Amino acid sequence: xxxxxxxxxxxxxxxxxxxxxxxxxxxxxxxxxxxxxxxxxxxxxxxxxxxxxxxxxxxxxxxxxxxxxxxxxxxxxxxxxxxxxxxxxxxxxxxxxxxxxxxxxxxxxxxxxxxxxxxxxxxxxxxxxxxxxxxxxxxxxxxxxxxxxxxxxxxxxxxxxxxxxxxxxxxxxxxxxxxxxxxxxxxxxxxxxxxxxxxxxxxxxxxxxxxxxxxxxxxxxxxxxxxxxxxxxxxxxxxxxxxxxxxxxxxxxxxxxxxxxxxxxxxxxxxxxxxxx
Ligand code: FAD
Numbered sequence: 001x002x003x004x005x006x007x008x009x010x011x012x013x014x015x016x017x018x019x020x021x022x023x024x025x026x027x028x029x030x031x032x033x034x035x036x037x038x039x040x041x042x043x044x045x046x047x048x049x050x051x052x053x054x055x056x057x058x059x060x061x062x063x064x065x066x067x068x069x070x071x072x073x074x075x076x077x078x079x080x081x082x083x084x085x086x087x088x089x090x091x092x093x094x095x096x097x098x099x100x101x102x103x104x105x106x107x108x109x110x111x112x113x114x115x116x117x118x119x120x121x122x123x124x125x126x127x128x129x130x131x132x133x134x135x136x137x138x139x140x141x142x143x144x145x146x147x148x149x150x151x152x153x154x155x156x157x158x159x160x161x162x163x164x165x166x167x168x169x170x171x172x173x174x175x176x177x178x179x180x181x182x183x184x185x186x187x188x189x190x191x192x193x194x195x196x197x198x199x200x201x202x203x204x205x206x207x208x209x210x211x212x213x214x215x216x217x218x219x220x221x222x223x224x225x226x227x228x229x230x231x232x233x234x235x236x237x238x239x240x241x242x243x244x245x246x247x248x249x250x251x252x253x254x255x256x257x258x259x260x261x262x263x264x265x266x267x268x269x270x271x272x273x274x275x276x277x
Contacts, residue, residue, distance in 0.1 A: 003277060007037040007193065007256030009166075013263050014042045014049035014070075015056055023263055028060055030265040034272060037256065040068035040097055040133075040166075044104075054084065058091045066094055068133060071122075072101035073113045078121065085126050097133045097166065098122060098157075116153065119160035134158070136165040136192050138179035139172070142213040150179075151186045164190045166258045169197035169214050171241065173248040180253075191255040196246060198259070198267035199238030202228045239267070243274040250275075 010031050015021045028039065039060060043053045053069060061067040069088055073081055088096070100115045115134050122132060134157040137150060144150050154165070170176060176194050183192065197214075199205050202224045209216050216224075220241055227234035246257055259268045 003250060003275070006250065006254075007191075008034065008277070009038045009040060009068075009193070009256070009258045010036050010268065011040045011042065011195075011258060011260050012056070014044055014053040015263070016049055016052055020263070021052065021056060024056055025060070027261060027263055027265045028063075031261070031268065032063075032065065034269075034277070036065060038066040038068055038095055040070060040095070040258075043070035043072060043099070043101070054087070057088070057093055061091065061093050068095035068097050068131075069093055070097040070099060071118070072099040072115070073118055073121075074101045075103070075107065075112065081118075081121065082125055085122060085130075089126055089129055094129065095131045095133070096122065097135075098162065099135055114153070114156075116156040116160045119157055119162050123161040131164070132162045133193075134162040134165050136167045136179065137213070138167050138175040139170050139213060139215055141168075142211075151182050151188070154183070155186055155188050158188050158190050162190060165192045167192060167195045168212055169195045169260060171214070171216055171220055171245060173245050173252065175215075176249060176254070177252055193256050193258045194246075194249050194254050196242060196257050196259045196271070198242055198262075198271055199224065200235065200262075200264070200267050201231075202234065235267075235270075239270050239274060243271050246271065246275055 012024050012027065015024050041053050041056045044050065057067050057069040071081070071084065098115050098118045100112050100118070103112060119132055119134065122130060136154055137144070140147065140150050167176065180192060206216065206221070223237055224234060227237060249257070261268050
């Protein structure tokens with residue numbers, strides 16, 4: 001398929017205050033020049049970003065291009081989530097990213113409802129109103145105990161009514177292709193959009209990758225470490241590595257790309273331009 005026909009989307013982190021809201025709006029305007037298919041805004045289940053998510057989703061969605069609200073039960077009960085779903089529906093929001101989320105640190109309690117239960121709940125409450133994305137993990141979710149569970153549970157989310165999926169970020173295209181082979185073998189045929197994390201700083205990417213279970217191949221990690229005090233070289237190397245991986249993903253049949261912008265336009269724009277999109 002021609003590159004121009006693929007789906008491109010940009011994710012924002014839920015803003016916590018007015019300054020952050022203004023920043024997201026600025027980045028949204030800048031990335032809007034690329035005519036993405038949709039944007040999405042993360043949701044801090046149980047935390048302070050819930051209102052920031054809702055207001056940002058509704059405000060940006062009113063500007064035209066669809067904005068997906070990330071949503072999870074977290075530690076909330078069905079009444080609160082039901083209310084939120086109906087607020088989104090009434091405000092004209094048509095897309096959701098349905099997640100289990102994680103228990104916030106310092107909060108104890110039993111496990112959270114899994115994403116397949118949330119997808120079921122959304123379909124029960126609002127029928128086919130929303131296009132629902134779910135998360136996928138080509139390098140496995142950190143809690144996954146057996147490789148076969150990853151596809152089994154992913155299939156449960158799709159069977160519950162998810163339309164498509166966005167992956168956790170990775171820096172090894174083979175993990176994505178292998179994951180897609182396993183989806184095909186299991187009869188899971190929804191589009192799975194690779195999540196793309198630009199590399200802009202060494203400490204941040206190493207720390208976050210450890211938490212979410214994304215592997216940084218050794219040759220990339222060592223090169224980034226060498227460029228730790230040389231931001232220009234780090235940026236150039238990071239852009240090259242991520243762009244080449246995007247090329248491979250597109251050439252290998254990925255249906256599009258979902259960029260984790262971390263509320264910055266420049267890294268995504270650089271990769272976009274290098275890809276010649
Ligand atoms: P699930 O699909 O429920 O899976 C979690 C784990 O449980 C996996 O190991 C899975 O194999 C297993 N599992 C799944 N279903 C079952 C079942 N029915 N029974 C037993 N085990 C099961 N976090 C946020 O807090 N806010 C966000 O906005 C956010 N956005 C994200 C966007 C994307 C694209 C991705 C990839 C992740 C995002 N996350 C976000 C992180 C996510 O919340 C965490 O990775 C979380 O730990 C798992 O959420 P999930 O929806 O993948 O969970």
